[in-house]
Amino acid sequence: MIGTATPAWLVTMWYPPGEIIGASPLVLGGLLLLGLVNSWMVWQVLRGPAPVAVPMRRAATWLRLLLYANVMWLLIPYVFPDLAEMVIGLALWVPAFVLLTVVLTGSGWPFRLALLLLGLVEPARTLTIGLVDDLRPVLFVSPAYRATVMAVGVATFVMMAMLLLAQRRDGRWSRATLLIGLGTFASAFLVELVDSLTRGGTIESIAEAMDVLYIVWLARTAHELNREPRQKAALRVPTAVPAVAALLLLMVVGPECRPHLTFTWQSDELMECWAPSQPPRxxxxxxxxxxxxxxxxxxxxxxxxxxxxxxxxxxxxxxxxxxxxxxxxxxxxxxxxxxxxxxxxxxxxxxLSSAQIGRQQAEKENIARRQREREAREEDARCRDPWPALRTRFQATASYYDWDSQPYGIYDAEADTAEDSEAIWNAESSGIMAASGQLAMVFTPSQDWATCVTAKALRSAPPPLRRKGWDQVVEADIVSESGHLVMQTLSASKVRFPNLARSGPGSYRLRLYTRPGVDLILIYPARRAA
Incomplete structure (x- = not known):
């Protein structure tokens, strides 16, 4: 730690720094100033209550006790979880604030009621945010949340101004206490100013730690609580106070030639500028x-x-x-x-909006689909039954275009054929037709024209094999436990094939006749095969 500002930081800030801090003159000067301010704050707190000038009511006694409890709570380091810190802080401040509106004199009950309602806005918001911690990312990006934060900030500002005005009307508190209360505004303004000018770091931490005027105001409010209420004292604000406030405001606004960095994408809130990679429409x-x-x-x-x-x-x-x-x-x-x-x-x-783009895309897809259906109907019309003498009411013909060298299949409509499909694809050699369990696949050779596929469901075995006019004739077995064998949809025109299991549940025999451009499939019960 030699050569760093860490020892001075520990003595002044009362907690270890988060990183190694260089012993620069600016940091050491800020720590020295902070040490002087902290010493003055500790002296103000340790003075204790003033001698009792008038008998205090029970409400005032409890108020003094709670104010000192708030002071001690603000002085101790943070050692509890965030939720526990929040609950303890609210449990100490809310009763004290309620008692303060009761003890104050010189202001009518409508004024004190309005003061009470405004003072409870910030605790209610803090408690709500603490209890819905998981929803913070959602809240941060919502316009309602940002509007709520602004409204709460305005309510807190108005509450503090009304509270100082009520103290002035009460007459118990000295001019120094009221000016220190006014200084709480300046301390918060100083932290925001340093934050905007330095964009974080050691100087910002020192500025935040210098926000001790609020603690001194609480201690002096408790110290002078036992004085006798009297007519409001004139509150003369030194001329230097508005001059310094105007100077700070000019420093924040800055000249037009060098605009001040505002919030949005440079904000510390990670979700402040959350946006997709592409710009929105x-x-x-x-x-x-x-x-x-x-x-x-x-x-x-x-x-x-x-x-x-x-x-x-x-x-x-x-x-x-x-x-x-x-x-x-x-x-x-x-x-x-x-x-x-x-x-x-x-x-x-x-x-165009996203909805308009979506409608245009849907219209293009509909036009392409109708074009495919029209072309498929023309292909279906050119297909003919390759064995017209073998007639059955349970047959259909459709065109199949093998775009991606993929087979078409026959399967049990109510069965899970995942394992059967895996077995077929894992087989070393499947030929032009392969079957496993309740699934059969037909591997039509790739070609540049559609294949006319005719499927006929028979109640008994067809005539014996005849190979004349066909390149290949193969057979395979398939099982239908539900009695519902279907042919997958082949044509874009969505020609529907009938149920190919004419005899209900059981084993069936598939016979495939194939030649270029034509497939003929006969399905009949295996138990009646010749």
């Missing part, structure tokens, strides 16, 4: 959200800090070049979020 995004969608989708320069205003300026400049017919590096789909009227002149399809 402009028609799917509300007009007031398009700038944000652009900043979330645009490519950011690596290693450089670029403000949101500069990113938007680059986008608008690209829109101007695009409108003038010049070359623009940005993608048209991305620029459509900023200037849809410009991009739409050349790329009108980028202005």
């Amino acid at each position: 402009v028609a799917d995004i509300p007009a007031h959200e398009r700038n944000r969608a652009y900043m979330c989708s645009v490519s950011k320069p690596s290693g450089l800090q670029v403000s949101d205003r500069e990113l938007l300026g680059r986008g608008w400049a690209a829109c101007a070049r695009f409108a003038a017919g010049e070359q623009a590096k940005a993608r048209p789909a991305l620029l459509a979020l900023l200037c849809p009227e410009v991009i739409g002149r050349r790329y009108p399809e980028l202005l």
Whole structure:
């Protein structure tokens, strides 16, 4: 630890640093200033209650006890889980705040009721977020959550202002206590200022630790609680206070030539700018959200800090070049979020919504499907029964186009044929027809024209094998436990084949006659085979 600021950090911050801190003059100066402020804070807390000037009511006694309990709770290091820390903190502060609205005098009951309701908004939000920890990623990206956070911040600000006004009207608390209460606003503002200027790190941690005015205000409120209420004292704010506040505001806003880094993609919240890899379609995004969608989708320069205003300026400049017919590096789909009227002149399809694109795609698929069905019906019409003398009512003919050298099959409609299919594919040699259990596959040779497939279901064995006019004639056995053998749909016209198991459950014999462009399949009960 020699050569680092770690010892000074431990003495001042009261907890070990998360990383090695260099002993730079800026860090050491900040720790020295923080040490002085902490010493003043500890002195304010350890003074204890002032001598009792007037008899205190029971509510005031309990209020003083709870205020000091809040002070001690804020001073101890965090050693409990987050949920336990939250519950204990709320259990100490909420009763104290309720008693404070009861003890205060000088303000009417409508004013104190409004103060109580505003003061309970932040604890209610904290408790809700703590109990739905698993839903935080969903909440962070919702507009309702962001609006709620803003409303709660405004309610907390108004509550603190009303509380200080009520203390002033009560008259028990000194001007120093009221000014320290006003300083709590400045301390929170200082943390946000340092955060925006430094983007995290040691200096930000020191700034957050300097937020001790709230603890001092609690301690002084408890210390002076036993004074006698009197007429409101004049609260004279030193001239330097508004001057310093105006200076801090100017530092945050910054000059127009160097825009200040705002939130969105540079926020510490991981889900603040969650977006898909492709930019969203402009028609799917509300007009007031398009700038944000652009900043979330645009490519950011690596290693450089670029403000949101500069990113938007680059986008608008690209829109101007695009409108003038010049070359623009940005993608048209991305620029459509900023200037849809410009991009739409050349790329009108980028202005369509996802629903419109889906309808167009569905229409294209329907047209292609109808075209396939029309072509399949023409192929079916050219197919003829290769054995017209062998007639049966249970037969059908359809065209089959072997696009991917895949076989067609006959199977039991109610059976699980996964194992049978695996056995067929794992066989070393299957020929033009292979069968296993309740599945049979016909491997039609690949060709550039459709194959006419005719299947005939018979009640008895057909005439003996005749090979004349056929290249190959093969036979195989298949089982149907349900008595429902089906031929898979072959043609895009969806020709339906009848049930090929004429005799119900049992074993069947398949006989395949094949020649180029023609397949004939006869199915008959195996027990009646000749």
